[in-house]
Amino acid sequence: MRVRSLPGKPCRGLWAVESLVGTTYLGGKFGKGIAYELVHKDGGWQEIVLRSFDGSDCSSPLDGMVTDNHCRWFGTTVYGGEYGWGEVFEMSGLP
8 A cells, every 4th residue: 555655755664653754865855865644634644854964964864763762763874974984873852
């Protein structure tokens, strides 16, 4: 079953909490990947872009994200960071 077409290449690690949270390697406003949430609404799915990576600090998220018990989400990127070989990013305030 296809839930929704995403604006990029979906990565592994789709998390189901109260909604679905994941990443794409490419796509988004700047073409460098997104973190997204899919919310079940009115019998369908609504996509919410949580972050559109612009390359200013990191880009191209790899795999999915993991969460801790403080509602913080963590993921990794292919590009960015001090040496340009990727970075761990954090987002908070998600489901």
